[in-house]
Amino acid sequence: xxxxxxxxxxxxxxxxxxxxxxxxxxxxxxxxxxxxxxxxxxxxxxxxxxxxxxxxxxxxxxxxxxxxxxxxxxxxxxxx
Numbered sequence: 742x743x744x745x746x747x748x749x750x751x752x753x754x755x756x757x758x759x760x761x762x763x764x765x766x767x768x769x770x771x772x773x774x775x776x777x778x779x780x781x782x783x784x785x786x787x788x789x790x791x792x793x794x795x796x797x798x799x800x801x802x803x804x805x806x807x808x809x810x811x812x813x814x815x816x817x818x819x820x821x
Contacts, residue, residue: 763788 759766767785772778803809 760792763792 764785767781767788771781771784
């Protein structure tokens, strides 16, 4: 008996196949059929975000240290 909340092995393989086919799906649909390279790029990146949902780390605010002030001054003075 299979536990609830778990995917089957076939479902995992199908999801992996879709992830690996993401660039081909984006190019095939948007570049070959609709003649738009920009839409192909956007569709590919949208697929990356879709498949990585829930696994991306949360953005963190860096701790303010005296070194950060020095880095900020050096970055602003660099172009001068």
